[in-house]
Amino acid sequence: MTHGATRAGDEQTGKRGMNLTLRIWRQKGPSVKGKMVTYKVTDISPDMSFLEMLDVLNEQLILQGDDPVAFDHDCREGICGMCGVMINGQAHGPQQTTTCQLHMRSFKDGDSIDIEPWRATAFPVIKDLAVDRRAFDRIIQAGGYISVPTGTAPEAHATPVPKADSDAAFDAATCIGCGACVAACPNASSMLFTAAKVTHLGLMPQGQPERNDRVVNMVAQQDLEGFGGCTNIGECSAACPKGISMETISRLNHDLLGALRAGARPKS
Numbered sequence: 001m002t003h004g005a006t007r008a009g010d011e012q013t014g015k016r017g018m019n020l021t022l023r024i025w026r027q028k029g030p031s032v033k034g035k036m037v038t039y040k041v042t043d044i045s046p047d048m049s050f051l052e053m054l055d056v057l058n059e060q061l062i063l064q065g066d067d068p069v070a071f072d073h074d075c076r077e078g079i080c081g082m083c084g085v086m087i088n089g090q091a092h093g094p095q096q097t098t099t100c101q102l103h104m105r106s107f108k109d110g111d112s113i114d115i116e117p118w119r120a121t122a123f124p125v126i127k128d129l130a131v132d133r134r135a136f137d138r139i140i141q142a143g144g145y146i147s148v149p150t151g152t153a154p155e156a157h158a159t160p161v162p163k164a165d166s167d168a169a170f171d172a173a174t175c176i177g178c179g180a181c182v183a184a185c186p187n188a189s190s191m192l193f194t195a196a197k198v199t200h201l202g203l204m205p206q207g208q209p210e211r212n213d214r215v216v217n218m219v220a221q222q223d224l225e226g227f228g229g230c231t232n233i234g235e236c237s238a239a240c241p242k243g244i245s246m247e248t249i250s251r252l253n254h255d256l257l258g259a260l261r262a263g264a265r266p267k268s
């Protein structure tokens, strides 16, 4: 099925933009069968973001009286982790960035682009390109917290942290929970996400009281959610817009072994 053309020219330069063919996964609801539907968009500026290009398509669909394509987004600045679709089979598309930070200059005039939702049992489709990523929230709830006294913030130098640890913790803390690691992994494993959350707290002095319980409970929860096991393929890290490294998975495994040896067991 092919739908009509849309226009979004570059009004400032007067240059004509790109003409593209979009094949988009349309699915009315979680239990309804979906299918790829073809749309044409014309005069797309290379300076548009990928989501702005979808906005143009949706404006046209609304004007035609058609149902716009549902997709998740919030900040559009690469911060919130809400956006994320498979673009020509790659999580977030051809650049190592979020879908909202991907620009149409990464494509050529005349290109065909396949756009699909994240594919993972633990991320069921809500509608079209929007998936339910609450499984990540439940993994965080299982242990991604620290116990801290409330009140005013402590003096910054009161708790010394080695520079290497603070750098590694900060790198892990840049995970935005987008789910690209799961979508890119042939096993649909959430190991990189869980490892990032375990690592950024486990390297800090404040994260030590719950360290053992945290790792066993978060790993148990990711298994309960139906994510696959990690077999060290590395697609997760290659797709991660924040460059979370495979080393964080090694840190998680190290923590997990230590916790099990110390007698920690999952809550339920």
Ligand code: SF4
Binding pocket: 174, 175, 176, 177, 178, 179, 180, 181, 182, 192, 193, 196, 236, 239, 240, 241, 242, 243, 244
């Ligand atoms: S590890 Fe990377 S790809 Fe996975 S959720 Fe975090 S930011 Fe996204």
Ligand code: FES
Binding pocket: 072, 073, 074, 075, 076, 077, 078, 079, 080, 081, 082, 083, 084, 098, 099, 100, 101
């Ligand atoms: S919309 Fe927030 S990261 Fe893309």
